[in-house]
Structure formats: structure tokens, C-alpha cells
Amino acid sequence: MATSFWVPLAIHTAAKWRVADVLEDGSKTVAELARATDTQEDPLRRVLRALASLGIFAETEDGRFAHTPMSRTLRSDAPGSLRDFMMMIGADWYWRAWGQLPHSIKTTQPGFDQVFGEPVFEYLSKHAEAATVFNRAMTGFSAMSGAEVAPERYDFSQVKTVVDVAGGHGSFLARVLKTHPHLRGGLFDQPAVVAEAQAMLAESGVADRCTLLGGDFFESVPESYDVYMMKMIIHDWKDAQALRILQNCRKAMLRDAKLLLVEQLMPERAVPGPHHFIDLAMLSMLGSKVRTVTEFRALLAQAGFELTRTIDLVHGFAILESKPS
Numbered sequence: 188m189a190t191s192f193w194v195p196l197a198i199h200t201a202a203k204w205r206v207a208d209v210l211e212d213g214s215k216t217v218a219e220l221a222r223a224t225d226t227q228e229d230p231l232r233r234v235l236r237a238l239a240s241l242g243i244f245a246e247t248e249d250g251r252f253a254h255t256p257m258s259r260t261l262r263s264d265a266p267g268s269l270r271d272f273m274m275m276i277g278a279d280w281y282w283r284a285w286g287q288l289p290h291s292i293k294t295t296q297p298g299f300d301q302v303f304g305e306p307v308f309e310y311l312s313k314h315a316e317a318a319t320v321f322n323r324a325m326t327g328f329s330a331m332s333g334a335e336v337a338p339e340r341y342d343f344s345q346v347k348t349v350v351d352v353a354g355g356h357g358s359f360l361a362r363v364l365k366t367h368p369h370l371r372g373g374l375f376d377q378p379a380v381v382a383e384a385q386a387m388l389a390e391s392g393v394a395d396r397c398t399l400l401g402g403d404f405f406e407s408v409p410e411s412y413d414v415y416m417m418k419m420i421i422h423d424w425k426d427a428q429a430l431r432i433l434q435n436c437r438k439a440m441l442r443d444a445k446l447l448l449v450e451q452l453m454p455e456r457a458v459p460g461p462h463h464f465i466d467l468a469m470l471s472m473l474g475s476k477v478r479t480v481t482e483f484r485a486l487l488a489q490a491g492f493e494l495t496r497t498i499d500l501v502h503g504f505a506i507l508e509s510k511p512s
């Protein structure tokens with residue numbers, strides 16, 4: 188455990204240079220892999236051996252490397268691929284923020300702001316390459332988190348229109364629209380983010396049922412949709428800002444509209460699983476937290492909502508359904 192941060196940085200290195208992509212079936216020599224990834228043979232062998240010692244890639248008797256089930260998850264085309272997520276985990280802006288965890292404990296302030304002098308979303312709005320890594324990582328994380336099963340778990344039969352507030356590149360909305368062909372959707376996010384969403388929506392075959400809406404949820408959100416969805420958004424913000432976003436949703440909604448939050452729920456005590464470390468990631472990057480259902484109920488009530496039910500998904504995720512109170 189003491190040295191475990193070495194592991195994701197080694198995985199990131201293999202992901203960055205796409206070793207898993209160039210290694211197809213069978214095995215390859217390190218020289219072949221180095222040529223195909225434009226890297227240096229000796230350090231590449233050392234990284235691959237380190238990973239192979241953990242079962243990520245395997246070294247054959249004659250010193251070639253082959254895939255294992257774990258290394259296959261780094262292929263860009265693997266279902267629920269880890270590649271984009273590992274691109275973020277090893278990005279220097281990501282782990283440098285984590286390095287300030289002791290500072291966050293003293294101050295409650297995010298490590299990210301301490302290192303870079305501004306909040307992460309402001310930084311990303313000025314650094315296009317980092318923003319692309321982040322948005323792809325979020326799409327990748329969604330695919331592996333299990334939160335993507337939400338569209339199948341909610342009854343949309345009486346609903347005509349849904350808006351995904353801060354829906355990123357639109358992968359979640361695309362899934363909702365694909366699963367429920369009678370729905371029309373709106374994808375709302377910052378203008379630069381929605382501008383990159385068209386390809387994903389077209390690829391999913393839902394572009395003709397989807398409107399792209401650029402804006403700032405601290406100002407306002409689009410009006411009069413039947414269902415307002417927000418997946419993995421409230422956990423990004425401290426209470427004061429989370430309240431503002433929820434109040435803006437409330438203002439935009441008609442009385443019989445519904446709000447669906449898809450969030451990880453924090454258990455009341457320490458349990459095995461990813462919750463507590465995701466919570467620390469929230470602290471380091473954003474100064475925010477993973478909330479318990481009690482904390483969500485209170486926050487929603489303050490914003491003018493009544494939490495009507497929670498639908499458990501997998502990996503501790505749940506749909507929290509609320510209505511205007």
C-alpha cells in the first residue's frame with residue numbers, strides 16, 4: 188500500500204503510449220512494441236515487466252510480451268475500456284492535486300487550487316488538452332462505474348423530454364435516448380464541452396432527437412423539460428454551490444417535472460469498496476464530497492425538492508428521484 192501510487196503511474200505510461208492497442212493477439216518482442224509506440228526499448232521493457240509482475244501483460248519465456256485479461260482492459264476498444272480513465276489518473280495535474288491532501292485536511296481547500304491557483308473547471312476551460320483527457324475519463328468512468336445502467340432502471344414511459352444537465356460529451360443522454368426511443372433530449376453543459384458532443388450523439392444515432400445547449404448552471408438551466416437528470420454532478424460541489432445548481436433546476440422546472448440525480452451514496456461507516464477514496468478524490472480536486480442519503484435529502488429540501496425514492500444501481504450508485512416540494 189505504501190508505494191501503490193507507483194502502480195497507476197506505470198499503468199498510465201502503458202496506456203499513454205497505447206501498448207495495449209498495438210499488442211493484438213499473440214505476442215510481440217519489446218523491440219516491435221517500442222517501434223510501434225515510438226518509445227525506447229529498455230525503459231519500455233522495464234515498465235512492462237513491472238506491470239507483468241502484477242498480471243497486467245505477461246512476459247513469455249523468450250522475453251516477448253502478450254496480453255492478459257487485465258492488460259486487455261487498457262485497449263481503447265475494450266468494452267468499458269480503462270484507457271481514458273488511466274490517462275487522467277496519470278496526468279500530472281491530477282496526481283499533483285492529490286499530493287496536497289495534507290493541505291486539504293488542514294484547510295478544507297482542494298489540493299488542485301493550491302497547486303494551480305484556480306479551481307479545476309476554470310483550469311480545464313483554459314487547457315484544451317487536459318479538458319479532453321478529463322471529459323474522456325468521465326465518459327470512461329461512467330462506462331465502468333455501472334451508473335450507465337440507470338436508463339434501464341427508471342420508468343420513462345410517461346416522460347416526453349429529458350435534459351441532461353452538465354451531461355459532458357453526451358454518452359449518458361445518448362444511452363437514455365437509445366433505450367427509450369420515444370424521448371427527446373437536451374444536452375446541457377459548458378459551450379466548449381457540448382461543442383465536442385456532436386460526434387458521440389451522431390455515432391449513437393440519436394443526434395436528430397437531441398438539442399445541444401451551452402450555458403452555465405450557476406446562471407440558469409434550460410426550462411420546461413419533463414425530467415432533469417444530473418449524473419455525477421452534485422458530488423463535484425460544496426453545499427453552497429450544489430444548492431445553487433439545484434435551485435436553478437427547480438426554477439427551470441414545471442410543478443410536475445422530476446429531478447433525477449445519479450450519484451454514488453456514501454455509507455454511514457467505513458466499508459470496503461471505492462466510496463471513501465472517490466470521496467478523497469473529490470476533496471483533492473474540488474473540495475467537495477460524496478454524500479450520504481441523509482445529506483442529499485437535506486440539501487434537496489433546502490433547494491425546494493422532496494426526495495421521493497432511491498433506486499439502487501451497482502457499485503454504490505443510486506438514482507435519487509425528487510419532485511418539487
Ligand SMILES: C[S@@+](CC[C@H](N)C(=O)[O-])C[C@H]1O[C@@H](n2cnc3c(N)ncnc32)[C@H](O)[C@@H]1O
Nearest residue numbers: 308325353354355376377380402403404418419
Ligand atoms: C464530472 S463531469 C460529469 C459529466 C457527465 N454528467 C457524466 O456523468 O459523465 C462534470 C461536468 O460538469 C460540467 N460543468 C462544470 N461547470 C459547469 C457549469 N458552470 N455549467 C455547466 N456545466 C458545468 C463539466 O463541463 C463536466 O462535463
